[in-house]
Amino acid sequence: MLYDKIQLIIKRLMLAVPTLFGVLVISFCLTRALPGDPAVYFAGAMADEASIQHVREKLGLDRSLPYQFLAYCNNLLNGELGQSLTTGQSVTYEIKARLPASLELTLLGLFMGLLIAIPLGILAALKPNTWIDHLCRVLVTAGASTPIFFSGLFLMFVFYYLLGWSPSPIGRLDFIYLEPPHVTGFYTIDALIIGDYEVFKAAFAQLLLPASTLALCALAPIARMTRSSMITALESEYVKAAKANGISTNMRVYVYALQNASLPLLTVIGLVFGFLLGGNVLVEKVYSWPGIGSFAIDALVASDYAAIQGFVLIMAVLFVTLNLIIDILYTLFDPRMGRNE
Amino acid sequence: MKKKCKSKINLLKKVTGHGLFTMSLLICISTNANANSRDETLVIVSGTSINSLDIHRAGTNRPSYQVAINMYDRLVSFGIKSEGEGNLKSDSTQIVPELATHWESVDGGTAYIFHLREDATFWDGTPVTAADVKWSFDRAVSLGGFPTVQMKAGGLSSPEQFEVIDEHTFKVIIGEANKLTLPDLAVPIPMVINSKLALQHVTKDDPWATEYLHKTPAGGGAYMLERWVPGQQLIYKRFDGWKNGDLPAMSRVIVRDVPSSSTRRALVERGDADVALDLPSKDVKELMSNPKLKVSSSTIDNTLHAIGLNLNFDPFSNPKVRQAIAYALPYQQIFDVAAYGLGKPMWGRESSKAESALWPQPFPYKTNIDKAKALLTEAGYQKGFSVPLSMNLDFAQWMEPTALLIQESLGKIGIDAPINKIPGASWRTKALVEKGLELHMKNFGGWLNYPDYYFFWAYLDGHLFNSMNFKSDEMKSLVDVTLKMSVDAPEYSTNVKRMIDIATDEVPMIPLWQPTLDVVMQKNVSGYVNWFHRQLDIRSFSKE
Numbered sequence: 001m002l003y004d005k006i007q008l009i010i011k012r013l014m015l016a017v018p019t020l021f022g023v024l025v026i027s028f029c030l031t032r033a034l035p036g037d038p039a040v041y042f043a044g045a046m047a048d049e050a051s052i053q054h055v056r057e058k059l060g061l062d063r064s065l066p067y068q069f070l071a072y073c074n075n076l077l078n079g080e081l082g083q084s085l086t087t088g089q090s091v092t093y094e095i096k097a098r099l100p101a102s103l104e105l106t107l108l109g110l111f112m113g114l115l116i117a118i119p120l121g122i123l124a125a126l127k128p129n130t131w132i133d134h135l136c137r138v139l140v141t142a143g144a145s146t147p148i149f150f151s152g153l154f155l156m157f158v159f160y161y162l163l164g165w166s167p168s169p170i171g172r173l174d175f176i177y178l179e180p181p182h183v184t185g186f187y188t189i190d191a192l193i194i195g196d197y198e199v200f201k202a203a204f205a206q207l208l209l210p211a212s213t214l215a216l217c218a219l220a221p222i223a224r225m226t227r228s229s230m231i232t233a234l235e236s237e238y239v240k241a242a243k244a245n246g247i248s249t250n251m252r253v254y255v256y257a258l259q260n261a262s263l264p265l266l267t268v269i270g271l272v273f274g275f276l277l278g279g280n281v282l283v284e285k286v287y288s289w290p291g292i293g294s295f296a297i298d299a300l301v302a303s304d305y306a307a308i309q310g311f312v313l314i315m316a317v318l319f320v321t322l323n324l325i326i327d328i329l330y331t332l333f334d335p336r337m338g339r340n341e
Numbered sequence: 342m343k344k345k346c347k348s349k350i351n352l353l354k355k356v357t358g359h360g361l362f363t364m365s366l367l368i369c370i371s372t373n374a375n376a377n378s379r380d381e382t383l384v385i386v387s388g389t390s391i392n393s394l395d396i397h398r399a400g401t402n403r404p405s406y407q408v409a410i411n412m413y414d415r416l417v418s419f420g421i422k423s424e425g426e427g428n429l430k431s432d433s434t435q436i437v438p439e440l441a442t443h444w445e446s447v448d449g450g451t452a453y454i455f456h457l458r459e460d461a462t463f464w465d466g467t468p469v470t471a472a473d474v475k476w477s478f479d480r481a482v483s484l485g486g487f488p489t490v491q492m493k494a495g496g497l498s499s500p501e502q503f504e505v506i507d508e509h510t511f512k513v514i515i516g517e518a519n520k521l522t523l524p525d526l527a528v529p530i531p532m533v534i535n536s537k538l539a540l541q542h543v544t545k546d547d548p549w550a551t552e553y554l555h556k557t558p559a560g561g562g563a564y565m566l567e568r569w570v571p572g573q574q575l576i577y578k579r580f581d582g583w584k585n586g587d588l589p590a591m592s593r594v595i596v597r598d599v600p601s602s603s604t605r606r607a608l609v610e611r612g613d614a615d616v617a618l619d620l621p622s623k624d625v626k627e628l629m630s631n632p633k634l635k636v637s638s639s640t641i642d643n644t645l646h647a648i649g650l651n652l653n654f655d656p657f658s659n660p661k662v663r664q665a666i667a668y669a670l671p672y673q674q675i676f677d678v679a680a681y682g683l684g685k686p687m688w689g690r691e692s693s694k695a696e697s698a699l700w701p702q703p704f705p706y707k708t709n710i711d712k713a714k715a716l717l718t719e720a721g722y723q724k725g726f727s728v729p730l731s732m733n734l735d736f737a738q739w740m741e742p743t744a745l746l747i748q749e750s751l752g753k754i755g756i757d758a759p760i761n762k763i764p765g766a767s768w769r770t771k772a773l774v775e776k777g778l779e780l781h782m783k784n785f786g787g788w789l790n791y792p793d794y795y796f797f798w799a800y801l802d803g804h805l806f807n808s809m810n811f812k813s814d815e816m817k818s819l820v821d822v823t824l825k826m827s828v829d830a831p832e833y834s835t836n837v838k839r840m841i842d843i844a845t846d847e848v849p850m851i852p853l854w855q856p857t858l859d860v861v862m863q864k865n866v867s868g869y870v871n872w873f874h875r876q877l878d879i880r881s882f883s884k885e
Contacts, residue, residue, distance in 0.1 A: 034766070035764060035766065035767040036764060036765075036766030036767035036770065037766075037767070037770050038766070040769050040770050040774065041765075041766050041769065042399060042400035043399065043400075043486055043487070048490055048805070050485065051399075051485045051486040051487070051489060051490065054399070054485040054486060055399045055400070055486060058399060085392075085400045086392060086402075087390070087392050087571050087572055088391075088392035088393040088398075088400065088401070088405075088555065088571065089392075089571050093571075094571075094572070097571075097572070098572070153603055156603075156604065156607065157607070160607060160611070161607045161610070161611060164611070168608055168611065168613040168614075169599075169604050169607070169608075170386070170597050170599055170604075170608065170613075170614075171573055171574075171597070171598075171599075172573075175384065175574065175576075175595050175597060179570075284600075285600045285601045286601045286603070286604055287601075287604070288597070288598060288599040288600060288601065288604060290570075290572045290573045290598075294600060295572070301764065301765060301766065302765070302766050303766040303767075
């Protein structure tokens with residue numbers, strides 16, 4: 001059984017290699033197909049023909065496309081993602097600094113979403129058409145229909161501007177604190193590692209509002225999926241059989257039904273996580289969060305090739321890993337998985 | 342469960358009930374506490390982030406120019422004048438000492454000799470010498486790109502033009518008298534770098550230490566670098582040994598990147614930021630009536646928001662059609678909707694000929710649809726035509742409403758103008774290099790505040806900002822003789838007036854308004870100056 005699972009994991013990892021290479025080629029070609037000439041853009045408004053050519057040569061854009069691609073692959077093998085022109089830093093530095101920021105925010109947002117959505121979905125499934133089911137419905141509809149930039153601005157308006165409960169939305173940490181030394185890149189965890197509770201509190205306070213915004217957004221699909229898959233599970237034969245055998249309600253609901261209901265739920269959580277990580281640009285902008293999403297958007301606007309390619313590549317790696325983790329979790333939750341093969 | 346929920350609802354009710362009271366209390370407490378701990382610190386929130394600490398580097402963006410201004414010194418600087426209503430503005434007619442204590446024009450105006458302040462030092466304590474100035478100027482003219490082009494505008498293009506006379510005397514040779522040289526030494530580009538320090542970090546591939554200076558400034562300016570976290574913040578700390586001016590009042594200045602303008606507005610309104618930059622005109626207009634805040638809004642010298650008409654497009658080759666468009670634009674509406682009334686109107690001058698050499702000055706056109714129709718008929722286009730109206734998405738804030746108003750107005754004289762939105766990254770290629778946009782919105786400002794300098798860039802055939810493909814031999818010969826001429830020369834004002842008249846009659850470009858630079862700050866902050874480079878000079882700021 002364990003051997004089966006390891007084999008499955010290795011197979012999945014092997015499959016990821018051609019996927020990543022495909023992503024590499026496509027992102028390379030697509031960035032080149034973007035309108036605009038980065039050399040012209042970065043030479044500045046006052047530059048003349050000679051200085052544009054100078055920048056072009058410096059960026060290696062005067063070479064043929066296949067040459068540029070090989071050079072890019074060669075750099076990648078050496079662990080270099082190139083220089084971002086918009087931010088003036090190496091793409092590796094940017095990703096190292098920004099990915100943890102986005103991950104910290106997204107994970108907390110997702111966690112908060114799960115914390116509310118799953119119990120809510122279960123309760124709604126246990127008592128369909130009661131007030132809790134209606135509450136679930138209202139929350140799901142509101143969460144799905146409120147655009148993220150609106151809920152972000154609204155929360156900021158109420159909790160920062162009007163009430164003053166939240167710290168000023170100027171990024172990961174107020175300027176009176178110094179960020180903790182880089183270990184994981186998650187400020188909250190890094191602060192705990194060195195035992196600086198004040199910085200932990202400050203970093204956590206900064207996280208709360210943007211994470212709540214994301215949680216609102218994540219809530220809808222998760223609660224809906226929990227409710228429907230729980231209803232299906234509760235009505236299925238094996239739960240009825242368990243009831244007939246006198247197995248306790250808690251056992252039936254939280255072990256038998258929930259375990260089976262968690263399979264579609266897991267898929268949805270994976271999807272929502274990916275969506276939140278790549279799509280929280282608006283939250284990042286509103287809360288001045290130095291995350292990966294706003295980096296990618298700025299790079300796209302400026303046709304910043306290295307930055308876009310680096311972003312796409314990292315996201316591809318993340319998604320492949322995420323899918324892998326979900327597949328592994330599947331095999332844990334569902335005994336049928338991995339055995340038939 | 343129900344009980345719990347009820348008590349929560351009650352709590353919510355209570356919260357909203359006491360909300361107003363708590364809110365006002367909280368504001369009082371928080372601002373008081375902040376004021377005490379932040380007396381010597383200035384917090385600035387900016388919409389764009391810095392991408393390099395070296396202005397000479399290829400790809401350095403506009404917000405990064407502030408580093409050159411605050412961390413490095415130049416030989417000279419501009420004076421400061423009052424613009425009324427407490428607004429201060431740089432005065433390009435007045436050149437004042439910075440690193441150079443005095444200077445003289447020698448060899449019949451073809452060279453300048455600068456005497457450097459003898460006790461000036463860099464941050465590391467090494468004295469500033471003429472050799473540092475030479476190395477820095479050589480770097481600016483040799484690196485290519487923006488610094489080289491800007492140096493050239495002042496007649497400086499080769500290292501042979503810079504000579505070290507002795508440790509504290511420096512000579513700039515220009516070959517022929519040029520009124521632009523001295524002002525060009527006051528722009529951010531010709532900054533003085535600590536060459537001894539920089540030379541330690543030179544490599545064979547990088548003879549000008551661009552990689553080192555990109556992240557590590559080496560200067561002697563009033564502020565030093567405390568921390569730079571790209572994409573998040575830049576923190577300046579005061580250099581207490583600064584000799585090239587009055588020691589700044591603020592000991593620490595934090596420039597924080599806050600990309601959303603709504604967030605910047607909230608921060609300055611709540612008092613958590615002292616200065617907010619890059620706010621949309623709408624917010625600026627609204628905040629002007631906020632008694633807790635101070636808004637500085639004054640026009641940017643030598644800059645225009647305008648409409649360009651490309652003469653390569655057949656109908657626009659006829660001056661009558663261009664004039665017809667100039668009569669068809671809804672100027673007042675555009676000014677109210679797109680600029681929120683901030684700026685200086687550039688239409689409706691009474692006299693048909695220019696009466697002064699002032700630039701920018703309003704053109705004599707005003708909205709007159711009948712006249713526009715008559716002019717079109719005269720030109721043989723009574724049935725109208727179709728022309729795409731191009732806008733740069735980077736400036737959508739003013740260009741989008743302007744485009745819609747123009748589209749509607751041109752429809753009245755039978756011209757169909759579909760809007761063509763172009764992303765910022767390709768704008769420059771399409772508008773300025775290929776010069777292929779028929780009808781487009783443009784904004785150009787010249788750093789050196791002379792009308793002839795504006796005409797040089799925007800009205801001469803083949804020049805970068807002449808996106809209209811305008812050709813005029815008379816304009817060319819006028820600019821050629823006027824560009825280097827002193828403003829005191831008797832022909833100067835006649836020549837400039839003639840240039841303005843050509844621009845008015847031929848009207849390849851229709852000015853809409855002269856834009857403003859708007860900065861919102863707390864009531865207790867003072868010392869903001871509207872500089873031609875549009876960046877903050879934090880050296881003059883103080884807090885009460």
